[in-house]
Amino acid sequence: xxxxxxxxxxxxxxxxxxxxxxxxxxxxxxxxxxxxxxxxxxxxxxxxxxxxxxxxxxxxxxxxxxxxxxxxxxxxxxxxxxxxxxxxxxxxxxxxxxxxxxxxxxxxxxx
Amino acid sequence: xxxxxxxxxxxxxxxxxxxxxxxxxxxxxxxxxxxxxxxxxxxxxxxxxxxxxxxxxxxxxxxxxxxxxxxxxxxxxxxxxxxxxxxxxxxxxxxxxxxxxxxxxxxxxxxxxxxxxxxx
Numbered sequence: 001x002x003x004x005x006x007x008x009x010x011x012x013x014x015x016x017x018x019x020x021x022x023x024x025x026x027x028x029x030x031x032x033x034x035x036x037x038x039x040x041x042x043x044x045x046x047x048x049x050x051x052x053x054x055x056x057x058x059x060x061x062x063x064x065x066x067x068x069x070x071x072x073x074x075x076x077x078x079x080x081x082x083x084x085x086x087x088x089x090x091x092x093x094x095x096x097x098x099x100x101x102x103x104x105x106x107x108x109x110x111x
Numbered sequence: 112x113x114x115x116x117x118x119x120x121x122x123x124x125x126x127x128x129x130x131x132x133x134x135x136x137x138x139x140x141x142x143x144x145x146x147x148x149x150x151x152x153x154x155x156x157x158x159x160x161x162x163x164x165x166x167x168x169x170x171x172x173x174x175x176x177x178x179x180x181x182x183x184x185x186x187x188x189x190x191x192x193x194x195x196x197x198x199x200x201x202x203x204x205x206x207x208x209x210x211x212x213x214x215x216x217x218x219x220x221x222x223x224x225x226x227x228x229x230x231x
Contacts, residue, residue, distance in 0.1 A: 002155055033214070033215040034213070034215040034217070036217035036218075038156075038218075043223075043224075044223065045205070045221035045222060045223050045224065046156070046205070046218075046221050047221075048210075048217055048218065048219050051210065051217040051219070052217075057219065089155065089156055091156075091217065091218070092215055093214045093215035097171070097172055098169065098172070099158055099160070099169060099170075099171055099172070100146070100158040100161075100215075101158065102148075102155055102156040102157065102158065103155065104154075104155040105155040105156070
């Protein structure tokens with residue numbers, strides 16, 4: 001059971017918009033700690049997609065955006081493309097565990 | 112550019128010690144915090160711990176009693192040792208760099224990962 005909760009899977013057709021939620025608690029997201037998102041293709045290195053809740057590293061398309069409110073956060077992907085099919089993970093810090101925590105991951109399928 | 116590469120045995124016997132090394136290129140390891148993360152088959156990512164060249168470490172409480180991380184600045188490498196392994200420690204192990212010194216720093220560079228299987 002992951003500290004941060006994500007839906008196991010989401011799907012969308014090319015061109016559509018999808019969102020992936022990440023729910024935490026008062027000891028992580030709710031405590032104001034930054035929330036980050038990663039894109040992971042099996043067999044490759046996870047890629048930092050969004051950091052500090054809503055910032056994109058250089059090279060990440062603006063189709064990807066993040067938001068945070070209360071004890072939850074969301075990743076939105078607009079103009080869905082086949083290459084977006086991957087696993088997505090959220091990550092933050094948890095003061096109870098005194099360390100980094102990840103969500104269980106969400107598999108995005110592009111129909 | 113920054114590159115990380117994990118290396119070590121792909122097969123470890125149960126009750127023995129898992130040892131992995133991460134070789135860093137493109138930056139000096141003394142300038143950043145470094146971490147190990149793993150992913151068990153069919154499961155999500157699990158943070159193992161981080162370390163800094165000063166010797167500062169922080170380990171996942173669930174693994175703290177079995178984990179040791181260290182650095183070799185002369186080789187620009189850092190290492191992970193996990194003792195008394197069981198089948199539950201079978202996973203792909205990633206080394207990663209923390210973007211900054213904040214407690215909630217993201218991991219901005221990752222290795223490709225190395226699969227370690229614990230056999231009985």
